[in-house]
Amino acid sequence: MAATTRISGIGGGGQPATRTVAPDLRAQKSWRRTKSGIMQWLMGASIVVALLPVIFVVITVIGKGASSVFTGFPKFLTAAIPNQERKVGPGMGPAVVGTLLITALATAIAVPLGILGAVYLHEYGGRSPFAKVVRFLSNVMTGVPSIVMGLFIYVIFTLNFGYSGLGGALALAFLMLPIIIRSVEVMLKLVPTSLREASYALGTSKSRTVLTVVLPSALPGVISGCLLAVARAAGETAPLLFTIFTVNQTNRNVFSGANTTLSRQIFSNALSSLSGAQGRAWGAALTLLAIAFLFTIIARIASARFSAKR
Amino acid sequence: MTTNADGPTNATAETSTVMTTEYDQKASMSDQESITNFTVPAVAEETVAPLSDRSETVFALEDVSVFYSAFKAVREVNIGVRANEITAFIGPSGCGKSTVLRCLNRMNDLIPGARVEGRINFYGTDLYGSDVSATEVRRHIGMVFQKPNPFPKSIYDNVAFGPRVNGVKKKDELDHLVEKSLKGAALWDEVKDRLKTSALGMSGGQQQRLCIARAIAVEPSVILMDEPCSALDPIATARIEDLMKEIKSRFTIVIVTHNMQQAARVSDRTAFFTTEINPASDRRTGVLVEYAPTKQIFSHPSDIRTEQYVTGRFG
Numbered sequence: 001m002a003a004t005t006r007i008s009g010i011g012g013g014g015q016p017a018t019r020t021v022a023p024d025l026r027a028q029k030s031w032r033r034t035k036s037g038i039m040q041w042l043m044g045a046s047i048v049v050a051l052l053p054v055i056f057v058v059i060t061v062i063g064k065g066a067s068s069v070f071t072g073f074p075k076f077l078t079a080a081i082p083n084q085e086r087k088v089g090p091g092m093g094p095a096v097v098g099t100l101l102i103t104a105l106a107t108a109i110a111v112p113l114g115i116l117g118a119v120y121l122h123e124y125g126g127r128s129p130f131a132k133v134v135r136f137l138s139n140v141m142t143g144v145p146s147i148v149m150g151l152f153i154y155v156i157f158t159l160n161f162g163y164s165g166l167g168g169a170l171a172l173a174f175l176m177l178p179i180i181i182r183s184v185e186v187m188l189k190l191v192p193t194s195l196r197e198a199s200y201a202l203g204t205s206k207s208r209t210v211l212t213v214v215l216p217s218a219l220p221g222v223i224s225g226c227l228l229a230v231a232r233a234a235g236e237t238a239p240l241l242f243t244i245f246t247v248n249q250t251n252r253n254v255f256s257g258a259n260t261t262l263s264r265q266i267f268s269n270a271l272s273s274l275s276g277a278q279g280r281a282w283g284a285a286l287t288l289l290a291i292a293f294l295f296t297i298i299a300r301i302a303s304a305r306f307s308a309k310r
Numbered sequence: 311m312t313t314n315a316d317g318p319t320n321a322t323a324e325t326s327t328v329m330t331t332e333y334d335q336k337a338s339m340s341d342q343e344s345i346t347n348f349t350v351p352a353v354a355e356e357t358v359a360p361l362s363d364r365s366e367t368v369f370a371l372e373d374v375s376v377f378y379s380a381f382k383a384v385r386e387v388n389i390g391v392r393a394n395e396i397t398a399f400i401g402p403s404g405c406g407k408s409t410v411l412r413c414l415n416r417m418n419d420l421i422p423g424a425r426v427e428g429r430i431n432f433y434g435t436d437l438y439g440s441d442v443s444a445t446e447v448r449r450h451i452g453m454v455f456q457k458p459n460p461f462p463k464s465i466y467d468n469v470a471f472g473p474r475v476n477g478v479k480k481k482d483e484l485d486h487l488v489e490k491s492l493k494g495a496a497l498w499d500e501v502k503d504r505l506k507t508s509a510l511g512m513s514g515g516q517q518q519r520l521c522i523a524r525a526i527a528v529e530p531s532v533i534l535m536d537e538p539c540s541a542l543d544p545i546a547t548a549r550i551e552d553l554m555k556e557i558k559s560r561f562t563i564v565i566v567t568h569n570m571q572q573a574a575r576v577s578d579r580t581a582f583f584t585t586e587i588n589p590a591s592d593r594r595t596g597v598l599v600e601y602a603p604t605k606q607i608f609s610h611p612s613d614i615r616t617e618q619y620v621t622g623r624f625g
Contacts, residue, residue, distance in 0.1 A: 126422075194459035197417065198521070202472040202528055203449025212471070217462055 061285045068283030076283055081248040081265065088276040092265060092284050094250040099261040099291065101254045102165045102244065103234045106172035110233075111226050113173075114180025115215075121181065122188040123210050135185075141178040149174050150239030163245040165254030168261070171239035176229040183225030187218040220303040227299035231292045237263040262288040366393045367431075368532060368562045369414055374428035376409050376418065383409050384596040386428070389581055393531075396554060396563045398573035398604065401583035401619070406596020407566045410583075411534050413437075414564060415451035416444040449476070452525035456537040458517035460509035460524070465492075465501050468509045468520055472528035487527055494560075495523035496553050515546025522553065526561065533557075535565040539572065551576050570620055573604065580607040582616045 027033070069076045072090065079091025117134070125131025153171040161167070191214050199209040215222070245258035246268060262284045269281035369391035376384045384406030391397045399407035409418070416437060418424040430437040437447055460468050469488045470478075478484055488505070492498040497519045501512070509520055518538060525533050535554075539547040554563055554576050567573050573580050581601040585594040600607060600616045611617045618624040 192459070194455060194457060195461060197420070197453075197455060198459045198461065198524075199471075200420065200445075201415065201417065201448055201453035201455075202475060202524065203445055203447075204472075204475045205445050208475060212475075213461060 058289070061282065061289055065282035065284075065286030068279045069286050077287065080250065081260075081280070082276070083248055085269070085272045085277040086274045088279060090280075090283075092262065092280060092287060094247060095260050095262045095265040095284060096287060097250050097252065098165065098244070098259045099234060099263070099288070101252070102168045102172065102240075102259065102261055103230060105165065105169035105254055106176060106233050107226070107230050109169060109173035110176035110180055110229065114177050114226070114229075115184050115222065117177070117181045118184035118188060119210060119215070122185050123206070123214065138178045138181045141174070142182065144175075145238075146171075146175055146236050147238035147241075150242050153239065154242035158243050162256070163243065163258040164256050165244055165251070165259040166256075167243035168240045168259065169254065171243050172233040172236055175236060175239060176233050179229040179232065180226055183228065184218070184222050187221030187225060188214060190221065191217045220306045223302045223306065224299045227295050227302075231295045234291060234295070235263055235288060237261075237267050240264050241267075262291075367391065368393050368433060369564075370429075370431040370434075371410070372429040372431070374410065374413065374426060374430055376406065376413060377423075377425040377427070378421070379423035381593060382595050384583075387598045389598065389601050391532075391562065391564055392579070393562050394558055394560075395578040396558050396565060396576050398577035398580045399564070399566045399583060400568075400570055400573045400580055401596070401599075402585060402624075403568075404594050404596070405583035405585045407581075407583045408536050409596065411536055411564060411566045414532070414534055415448045415453055417448075417453065419444050449528060450530050451532045451534060452528060452530035453534045453536065454518070454521050454525055454538045457541050458514055458521050460512075460517050460520050462508070462510055464506045465509045465512070465520060466505040469523050469527050472524060476528060491523040491527035492520075494526050494557060495519045496549065496556070497523055513546070515542050515549060518542060518546070518550060519553065522550070522557075526557065530561065532562045532564065535563065537566055537568060540568060547572070570608075570622075574608050577604045580604040582607060582611075582613075582619060584615055584619070 068090070076090040076092055077096050078093045080093055081091065081095065082089065117138070121131050121135055121138075125134065150171050153167050153174070157170060158164075158167045195213055195217060196209055199213040200206075204212070240261055240263065244260065244264065246260045246264050247258045248260070251257050251259045266281050266284045266288070269277040269284065272278060272281075367390045369389070371387050371389045371391075374384070374387040375382060387406075387410055389397075389410075399411060401407050412418045413426050413430060414432075414437070418426065426438055432447070432451070436442065461471060463471070466488055469491050470484045473484060473487050478487065489498060489502075492501060497516060500516060501520075509517065512520065518541075522533070522538075539550050542550065551572065554565070557563070565573075565577065579602065582599045583596050584599050586597050587594050600611055600613045602612070606612075607616060608620050611620065615624070
């Protein structure tokens with residue numbers, strides 16, 4: 001009944017309106033449709049605008065850095081940094097080693113602390129005043145400029161113990177910590193209550209439930225949150241300026257002595273007016289980009305692998 | 311459905327025409343064993359007299375009231391749940407039947423502000439006693455939820471979860487337990503070739519039976535079921551109901567259901583709850599109206615509200 005239309009006025013003007021026809025289902029022109037079209041077009045345009053800088057950065061870095069990195073590959077990634085800025089050629093070995101070691105150390109400090117903190121906040125603290133304060137402070141920490149974090153570590157750590165990779169790692173870890181806490185807490189929130197109840201209903205203690213049900217369920221999200229923080233830390237320069245200083249030789253001991261990273265080398269070499277140093281800066285930029293890209297891919301694979309088990 | 315075994319009840323047909331077909335269809339399937347214990351006068355006496363001293367009483371609820379913060383959700387419930395029976399809680403939405411059920415294994419502890427007054431005895435021990443651990447309580451009183459909630463793990467790991475928590479480590483022992491539990495939940499033949507695949511790939515009915523298998527794997531003495539079939543189609547529902555009747559010789563089952571026919575089909579005793587509206591605060595509080603053998607509830611209930619509810623005139 002509802003789908004049939006009485007003909008009146010349109011085709012069969014004066015006839016008794018007993019015949020029914022299918023309703024006209026073709027798209028009608030209306031202001032609403034026009035608005036929808038405009039908004040869709042605008043959204044598409046915004047995507048393009050947002051992507052353009054990324055595309056240009058990648059193209060420029062590859063264009064300018066590829067020759068430095070791939071001339072005599074992989075010498076650029078292993079050779080020491082020349083002491084004379086004007087010298088053309090590889091390499092960035094000490095910076096690659098420094099970046100990997102310092103980021104790894106920062107990760108080793110920040111990830112366990114961050115995950116434990118998030119588990120506390122979401123599973124145990126809840127809405128208690130202490131948890132609220134911790135959550136607030138962690139959010140504030142997200143907004144602390146990275147150079148301030150570097151300065152902080154410089155004052156409390158570097159002034160007492162001297163330059164070292166550890167100082168840099170501490171500064172990076174403090175930058176990663178709020179990111180990890182936040183993203184892991186969000187991931188824990190997404191674990192359905194029904195899973196927790198199912199576990200409790202089997203006579204499982206709270207700690208065991210968190211370890212065997214909640215964290216495994218949240219694992220893909222936890223991993224990508226952590227790797228996001230790692231990628232962010234790997235690219236930081238400011239907190240390292242006062243904490244690791246810089247060197248041109250590989251320093252595998254992160255616990256003592258000045259060190260260097262790719263980001264730190266980009267900063268100093270790019271400031272140079274000499275083409276040798278500038279070439280190395282572009283090469284370091286490309287290497288850093290590749291490392292960040294690699295982390296992202298690993299994060300994706302890890303997430304996919306863990307969620308495939310679901 | 312147990313009532314028809316000791317003779318068709320004409321009263322059923324009179325008071326509930328809706329139910330009659332269900333009764334007749336299922337009459338042949340009803341199990342006889344428990345009915346013989348039921349004589350109406352004896353039960354009527356039980357519902358009045360305190361039950362706590364009876365050895366076969368699993369749960370004795372004495373003046374149980376449940377609060378959510380200041381709000382009284384259910385007031386003064388008195389029920390005795392007997393061993394190896396299926397006890398059904400029925401009633402309209404918001405009448406507190408799930409709330410009472412969740413008190414029986416202290417699941418309400420997980421809700422901030424929830425509080426229980428009165429006494430819930432489990433084999434004579436106060437469940438809310440100061441030295442009683444909620445974790446230990448739940449080890450003996452399992453639960454199956456409204457929505458199937460398997461863990462995002464393999465079928466095997468789902469069933470083995472509880473035994474592992476309880477310290478079973480040996481593989482052959484776990485294998486045996488998993489097989490036994492899946493057989494107990496009538497799921498073994500369907501899944502024996504894909505134990506290592508994800509439990510989330512199963513149908514809703516299979517998932518719910520997996521949840522039952524997971525619950526019986528820890529060998530509890532009681533299984534609480536909170537509307538276990540409300541998310542399932544009639545065929546899956548029938549399988550779960552058959553399963554409940556099969557396993558009640560080993561477990562005591564308490565089931566909350568919205569479906570009166572289901573209560574009539576599977577349960578031995580039924581508790582009917584309803585809501586009272588406080589005119590001053592406009593708050594609804596659940597009350598227990600009547601607790602009696604299922605047959606009595608559906609054929610000649612003693613309270614007019616029960617009769618109106620089971621005949622579909624209210625609720």
